[in-house]
Amino acid sequence: MNNVESQLSPQDANLSPPPRTLPRRSFLRRIGLGAVALAPGAALLNSASKAFGDDPGITTGDAAMLRFAAAAEILETDFWVQYNELGGIPDFEVPGGTGNPAYTEALKMLDEDMDVYIHDNTEDEFSHFTFLNAYLVSKGAEPVHLNQFRTLPGSTATGSSGKRRLTNLMQLTLDTSWYTRYRSRNNNPDLDPNFVFPQAVPDLHKGQFTAIPRTDADLHPQKHLQAIANTAAFHFPTIEQGGNSLYPSMAQRATSVEVLRILISIGPTETMHFQTWHDKAGNAPPLTDPTNGLTFPDLNSPPFDTQNFQTNLIMPEPCPFLSRTLPRCSIIRPTKTNGIAMGVVKFLTDMGLFIGQSPAFFAFLHQLAQEADAARRGA
Numbered sequence: 001m002n003n004v005e006s007q008l009s010p011q012d013a014n015l016s017p018p019p020r021t022l023p024r025r026s027f028l029r030r031i032g033l034g035a036v037a038l039a040p041g042a043a044l045l046n047s048a049s050k051a052f053g054d055d056p057g058i059t060t061g062d063a064a065m066l067r068f069a070a071a072a073e074i075l076e077t078d079f080w081v082q083y084n085e086l087g088g089i090p091d092f093e094v095p096g097g098t099g100n101p102a103y104t105e106a107l108k109m110l111d112e113d114m115d116v117y118i119h120d121n122t123e124d125e126f127s128h129f130t131f132l133n134a135y136l137v138s139k140g141a142e143p144v145h146l147n148q149f150r151t152l153p154g155s156t157a158t159g160s161s162g163k164r165r166l167t168n169l170m171q172l173t174l175d176t177s178w179y180t181r182y183r184s185r186n187n188n189p190d191l192d193p194n195f196v197f198p199q200a201v202p203d204l205h206k207g208q209f210t211a212i213p214r215t216d217a218d219l220h221p222q223k224h225l226q227a228i229a230n231t232a233a234f235h236f237p238t239i240e241q242g243g244n245s246l247y248p249s250m251a252q253r254a255t256s257v258e259v260l261r262i263l264i265s266i267g268p269t270e271t272m273h274f275q276t277w278h279d280k281a282g283n284a285p286p287l288t289d290p291t292n293g294l295t296f297p298d299l300n301s302p303p304f305d306t307q308n309f310q311t312n313l314i315m316p317e318p319c320p321f322l323s324r325t326l327p328r329c330s331i332i333r334p335t336k337t338n339g340i341a342m343g344v345v346k347f348l349t350d351m352g353l354f355i356g357q358s359p360a361f362f363a364f365l366h367q368l369a370q371e372a373d374a375a376r377r378g379a
Contacts, residue, residue: 061375062259063141065250066132068341068372069266070144071365072246073129076239078150078166079353080122083232086159086212088118094126100159102219103212106229110283117280121236121273128266135262144368149361157213169211169235171352174204176234178241180308181333182278188319189334198308200281201234203294208352211235227289230296234284237277242347243270248332249340253375271332275314282311341369 084090085097087107107114133143152165179200181187187195199205210218211232219225247267254260286298299309307313318328345365348354354361 058139058141058256058259059375059379061377061379062254062256063136063139064368064371065253065341065375066136066259066262067142067144068368069246069250069263070129070132070136071146071368072243072344073125073132074144074146075166075348075353076125076243077122077129079169079239080118080125082154082160082165082167082169082212083118084122085161086155086157087229087232088115088122091119094119094122096163097161098159100157100213100219102225103157103159103229106222106225107232109226109229109285110233110280114280117276121240121276124269124273128269132262132266146361146364149357149364151358152356155212156215157218158216160212166357167353168355168357169232169353170214171208171355172204172211172231172235173206173208173350173352174201174231174234174238175347175351176200176204176238178238179278179281182241182316183308183310183313185317185319185328188321188331190336191320191324200299200309201296203296204231204234207292207294208355209292209294221290223287224289224291226285226287227292227294227296230284230287231294233277233281237274237281238351240270240274240277242344243267244274244332245334246270246340246344248335249337250372250375252335252337253377255378279314282314339373341372342366345369 081094081096084094086100087104088094088099090097090099104115107118111117129144136143146166150164150166152168154160154163154165155170156162176199177197181189181197184197187197189195189197209231210228213219213225213228218228244267247263247270251260251263251267254263282299284296286296286301288295297304299305299311307317316330316333318330319333320326321329321331349362
């Protein structure tokens with residue numbers, strides 16, 4: 001693993017953006033990307049500490065947070081590529097796959113531009129991890145590579161590239177309580193960690209459901225395919241609201257002003273993604289999947305027809321922030337920083353995104369999270 005491209009399997013080389021200016025290999029030679037060991041922990045931190053000796057502007061803690069963010073973005077890129085192959089726009093910006101017309105049309109039931117949004121979200125996530133890794137290397141720190149964990153089988157439906165994956169989109173259990181959390185005027189998970197926010201789609205939180213057609217057999221009957229597209233529509237904001245909270249939470253621990261700038265510049269793009277997908281999820285057609293009983297309710301009809309579920313309320317309602325003695329404020333929630341990285345790992349794991357991954361994968365991800373959570377401002 002000797003450069004940024006090693007984060008992708010050989011088959012994934014075509015995921016890189018087109019050479020609009022400087023060819024990527026030339027760029028990598030210029031910034032001096034050398035051999036990198038895939039080994040978190042003491043050895044990694046020791047090498048980072050030496051590199052930081054002449055640059056007090058970035059600490060081992062800052063580097064650990066950026067490494068965790070890069071790993072999270074690599075994982076996001078992996079599943080967004082799967083969505084783009086089947087329901088987005090495979091092109092010179094985001095190559096891979098050939099598209100699945102039936103699945104794409106099911107997604108377009110929520111919005112005619114769903115394929116464009118999927119494409120652009122995929123490109124954004126790719127740019128995030130390539131930037132973060134290149135920045136780490138420019139500071140003499142270790143980047144993050146996950147290529148050795150690209151072992152999971154993906155969809156074999158028409159349009160899929162058939163490549164091995166890091167993430168599993170075919171056995172998802174989605175926590176859709178973010179839907180009501182952002183509509184709540186009285187509760188904030190930072191102040192009310194034990195409050196249970198209602199689920200927008202309770203069934204998605206009870207079982208394991210696919211968000212992409214697994215094979216061409218999933219293209220029929222139509223209601224089954226639409227349920228798969230609906231699942232994807234709720235998975236999109238479920239994922240993006242995680243990044244929505246991760247970046248401001250980590251930013252509170254940054255020592256370097258430049259690292260702070262990175263975190264508060266990438267974070268808002270995740271918020272833009274979240275609000276876009278939040279809006280589209282509300283357009284999911286109410287239905288019951290005839291193959292497995294998965295039900296998507298009409299969120300604008302009884303008993304859901306309240307402010308907590310109304311589909312056009314996509315702006316965060318003001319809620320208690322920092323102290324209940326202060327006025328309510330419209331904010332990102334949650335943003336408490338303690339344990340944020342391990343919380344993200346648990347969130348993604350509970351979702352089923354890593355079903356089938358190896359113990360080594362989980363050990364590596366947990367180590368990255370522990371190092372990020374150990375970061376302290378000025379240390």
